[in-house]
Amino acid sequence: MNISGNTIFIPGSTSGIGLALALELRAKGNTVIVGGRRADLLERIAAEHPGIDTVRIDTTDPASIDAAAKRVLADHPDLNVLVTMAGVMRAEDWRSPASFLASAESTVVTNVLGPIRLIAAFVEHLQAQPDATIVTVSSGLAFTPLKVTPSYNASKAAIHMLSESIRLQYAGTSVKVVELEPPSVQTALMPGQEDNEHAMPLDEFVAEAVGLLESRPDAKEIQVERVKFLRYGEARGDYDQVVEALNNTDPHGK
Known part of the structure; x- marks a missing residue:
């Protein structure tokens, strides 16, 4: 991916990583086109950042995705980058179906079906x-599970394998697939995560992720240094120790 000269749509980017990434890419x-559910946040972003x-x-x-896609493509026919940013993360107790089922279903709809539907639309x-x-x-x-967020972990593992698979199918076309793999980042994704000392400052x-995009335009995965501890535990042979360390020290890991 070239770092400049693109027209980029980032749904789910009214806060956190999405908004920060949108501003840095601009x-x-x-x-850059920012997408989100809340009209008040979109209005504030447009007012504070003219040109976005x-x-x-x-x-x-699905109907909202289709309507947004039609508008984005009508207004920006040169769109060439889609960032499937939207996601949710919730703590769940899988010892009680009443505690986890609704959360798990919602997580899969947002984190897995959402990106699939976005890709289909564009x-x-x-x-x-x-x-x-x-x-x-x-x-x-x-790649390494956080005990309290089973559905989130599973949804992101699904996105990893989806990325690997569709990259093979798009080989020979003009479409590249780049997987961004954040570590725990100081955002409001989970309660307390913005102030979590174990999380990476936003x-x-x-800055590091965009720097990697810029220095490695052919990269398939964007991995800041802090995520490699989680990403490569199994390859290094210390997976069990990584799981233990994550779950003993980082209650709000991303």
């Missing part, structure tokens, strides 16, 4: 562009 010389376009989208709603357009990229967002927890994460 500063690198890209046209906004569109309302609920990635849990991929024909992207394949018609001379150079296009789909950026998926998994997590270090796709500005540091985005």
Whole structure:
């Protein structure tokens, strides 16, 4: 992925990593469209950051995705990058179905079906562009589980394997697939995570991630240094120790 000269749609980017990434990519010389559910946040972003376009989208709603896609493509026919950023993360107790079932179903709809539906809505357009990229967002927890968030872990593992699989199918087309793999980052994704001393500061994460995109335009996975502890435990042969360390020290890991 080239770091500048793109037109980029980032649904789920009214706060946290998504918004910070949108602002950093705009500063690198890209046209950026921010998507989200809350009209008040979209209005504030548009007012505070002139030049950033906004569109309302609920990635849990197929009709909303279709409507947003039509608007984005009508207003930005040169769109060539889709970042499937939207996601939720909740603590669950799988010893009691009443505690986890609704949360698990909601997590899968948002974190797995949402990206699938987004890709379906844009991929024909992207394949018609001379150079296009789909950026998926998994997590270090796709590779090492956090005890309290089973559905989130599973959803991000699904996104990792989806990314690996569709990259094979898009080989020979103009569409690249890049997987962004955050570690725990200081955002409001989970209660208390913004102040979690074990989490990576948001500005540091985005700066390092965008720097990797810039220095490695052909990268398949974007991994800041702090996520490699989780990403490669099994390959290093210390997976059990990584699982123990994560679950003993980081109650709000991403």
